[in-house]
Amino acid sequence: MMGTSVLNYNHHLLPSKDLPQSSELNLKQKEQEFLRLLKKCKSLEEFKQVHVQILKFGLFLDSFCSSSILATCALSDWNSMDYACSIFQQLDEPTTFDFNTMIRGYVNNMNFENAIYLYNDMLQREVEPDNFTYPVVLKACAQLAAIQEGMQIHGHVFKLGLEDDVFVQNSLINMYGKCRDIKMSCAIFRRMEQKSVASWSAIIAAHASLAMWWECLALFEDMSREGCWRAEESILVNVLSACTHLGAFHLGRCAHGSLLKNITELNVAVMTSLMDMYVKCGSLQKGLCLFQNMTKKNQLSYSVIISGLGLHGYGRQALQIFSEMVEEGLEPDDVTYVSVLSACSHSGLVDEGLDLFNKMKFEYRIEPTMQHYGCMVDLKGRAGLLEEAFELVQSMPIKANEVVWRSLLSACKIHDNIKLGEIAAENLFRLSSHNPSDYLVLSNMYARAQQWENAAKIRTKMIDDGLIQTPGYSLVEVKSKVYKFVSQDKSYCKSSKIYEMIHQMEWQLRFEGYMPDTSQVMLDVDEEEKRERLKGHSQKLAIAFALIHTSQGSAIRIIRNLRMCNDCHSYTKLVSMIYEREITVRDRNRFHHFKDGNCSCRDYW
DNA sequence: CTAGGGTTAG
Numbered sequence: 040m041m042g043t044s045v046l047n048y049n050h051h052l053l054p055s056k057d058l059p060q061s062s063e064l065n066l067k068q069k070e071q072e073f074l075r076l077l078k079k080c081k082s083l084e085e086f087k088q089v090h091v092q093i094l095k096f097g098l099f100l101d102s103f104c105s106s107s108i109l110a111t112c113a114l115s116d117w118n119s120m121d122y123a124c125s126i127f128q129q130l131d132e133p134t135t136f137d138f139n140t141m142i143r144g145y146v147n148n149m150n151f152e153n154a155i156y157l158y159n160d161m162l163q164r165e166v167e168p169d170n171f172t173y174p175v176v177l178k179a180c181a182q183l184a185a186i187q188e189g190m191q192i193h194g195h196v197f198k199l200g201l202e203d204d205v206f207v208q209n210s211l212i213n214m215y216g217k218c219r220d221i222k223m224s225c226a227i228f229r230r231m232e233q234k235s236v237a238s239w240s241a242i243i244a245a246h247a248s249l250a251m252w253w254e255c256l257a258l259f260e261d262m263s264r265e266g267c268w269r270a271e272e273s274i275l276v277n278v279l280s281a282c283t284h285l286g287a288f289h290l291g292r293c294a295h296g297s298l299l300k301n302i303t304e305l306n307v308a309v310m311t312s313l314m315d316m317y318v319k320c321g322s323l324q325k326g327l328c329l330f331q332n333m334t335k336k337n338q339l340s341y342s343v344i345i346s347g348l349g350l351h352g353y354g355r356q357a358l359q360i361f362s363e364m365v366e367e368g369l370e371p372d373d374v375t376y377v378s379v380l381s382a383c384s385h386s387g388l389v390d391e392g393l394d395l396f397n398k399m400k401f402e403y404r405i406e407p408t409m410q411h412y413g414c415m416v417d418l419k420g421r422a423g424l425l426e427e428a429f430e431l432v433q434s435m436p437i438k439a440n441e442v443v444w445r446s447l448l449s450a451c452k453i454h455d456n457i458k459l460g461e462i463a464a465e466n467l468f469r470l471s472s473h474n475p476s477d478y479l480v481l482s483n484m485y486a487r488a489q490q491w492e493n494a495a496k497i498r499t500k501m502i503d504d505g506l507i508q509t510p511g512y513s514l515v516e517v518k519s520k521v522y523k524f525v526s527q528d529k530s531y532c533k534s535s536k537i538y539e540m541i542h543q544m545e546w547q548l549r550f551e552g553y554m555p556d557t558s559q560v561m562l563d564v565d566e567e568e569k570r571e572r573l574k575g576h577s578q579k580l581a582i583a584f585a586l587i588h589t590s591q592g593s594a595i596r597i598i599r600n601l602r603m604c605n606d607c608h609s610y611t612k613l614v615s616m617i618y619e620r621e622i623t624v625r626d627r628n629r630f631h632h633f634k635d636g637n638c639s640c641r642d643y644w
Numbered sequence: 645c646t647a648g649g650g651t652t653a654g
């Protein structure tokens with residue numbers, strides 16, 4: 040761009056009749072005419088041509104006029120910053136406005152470093168920044184996550200007394216948010232007297248980027264209460280994300296509703312976060328439906344639906360969609376591979392997973408991350424290829440983290456490989472020793488091998504270390520309200536009715552051949568007591584409650600914090616058949632769809 | 645006199 044000089048007279052793209060004739064107009068009118076023409080330019084070439092005429096007429100005198108010319112050029116979308124730069128350099132005394140224009144131009148062109156350098160120049164040349172300068176220069180800091188510069192600039196804001204400008208405040212919230220200094224973001228947000236939609240958007244986004252989901256929803260609630268509420272896609276995208284992570288299905292659906300009411304066509308980002316919300320809150324159907332109706336799909340939308348299918352146990356379909364994505368010419372990236380590999384792992388598609396992993400490394404040249412190795416260790420381990428899984432852990436170019444060791448340990452438990460399990464546990468506890476469920480898996484492994492002493496030793500260690508087993512619970516939504524059940528729960532006023540139901544269910548299940556499986560009850564009590572305990576597992580209570588309070592044939596959705604036990608799994612399969620209900624259960628790792636006596640996991644979980 | 649803040653999802 041610099042190659043084309045300002046003084047290039049050779050291109051005449053505009054018909055000469057459009058150019059003002061000097062004889063007809065006085066200077067002032069000519070100036071106006073030129074400015075009008077400049078604004079109409081559709082390309083840099085056209086712009087240069089008019090600009091050259093202006094120089095030829097010697098009209099480049101008025102500061103307002105030259106600022107206008109500069110702004111037209113710098114803020115155009117024809118990649119004209121070099122040319123704008125050459126105009127800027129010819130200004131004798133660039134004003135605050137001119138600096139603002141140039142800084143904005145750099146930011147628009149993603150050249151954030153230059154924006155900050157120019158701001159620095161501005162200070163050096165003692166041109167005083169104003170309330171228009173800061174939003175844009177702070178945006179540059181935000182994009183670069185340049186906290187040092189950001190803080191200095193925050194100081195300048197105070198020095199110039201601009202700290203009460205809403206635009207400046209919003210930019211500061213955003214800047215600190217992008218620099219992960221949530222305390223500063225909140226401090227500025229709190230002391231704002233007037234908050235705009237952008238203020239809420241910035242503060243919610245700041246919390247979302249740190250995965251502070253409860254805070255996101257709380258802020259969203261505050262915002263709604265203060266009546267600043269409008270279905271803004273940029274805000275709802277983060278709110279939906281929070282719903283996804285918290286399993287807040289009801290709120291998510293409400294958000295969808297208000298989007299539909301207020302916005303005619305939802306953009307890709309909102310569609311993708313909606314899809315993810317539905318899928319991860321248990322409604323794969325709804326997610327698939329949205330996916331199929333999306334006109335524009337990208338890598339992110341594909342990876343959401345692929346990982347969704349995987350989580351729900353539909354590995355084959357996940358692979359199908361993955362190949363459709365490739366056929367459409369969309370190149371899978373590292374996250375897409377995490378989705379498809381984990382889908383393979385959930386469904387036990389070992390060969391397919393291995394193939395994809397190799398393709399990713401050697402064909403697409405994507406360097407595997409810890410997550411990819413985690414998927415592969417999980418894939419092999421679950422499938423019983425424990426030695427291979429262990430070899431992979433040892434040969435990984437990066438040091439395995441706790442997630443990888445954890446999945447190896449639980450695979451060893453499933454396949455009763457104590458020797459390897461102990462190695463995995465040792466490494467796991469070296470990296471993290473505060474997770475009660477890790478000890479339980481290990482103790483469980485010993486118990487399965489009837490090594491009672493070792494099992495007891497681990498449990499004693501847990502108690503000595505003050506680790507308390509996370510209480511398991513099940514959530515169930517009945518008529519848009521969420522009810523929480525813990526094991527042996529007696530807290531609901533209708534609980535006698537629930538236990539009555541439990542009793543009745545057990546009777547019917549036994550008729551269909553149900554035998555309580557007490558092997559996973561890790562309590563030192565007799566068989567009879569174990570069977571009693573089993574009956575009161577939170578998932579069973581939740582199902583009984585839902586069977587009583589929902590209409591015949593309607594689906595039941597349950598969210599658990601822990602993995603369910605084998606007994607609850609086979610119990611739920613039978614309930615789905617006898618009571619003719621579809622039951623979806625989300626546990627720590629995945630979804631189970633119970634229908635007609637079967638589960639979508641095909642007992643591979 | 646000209647121009648401005650939050651561009652989000654896996």
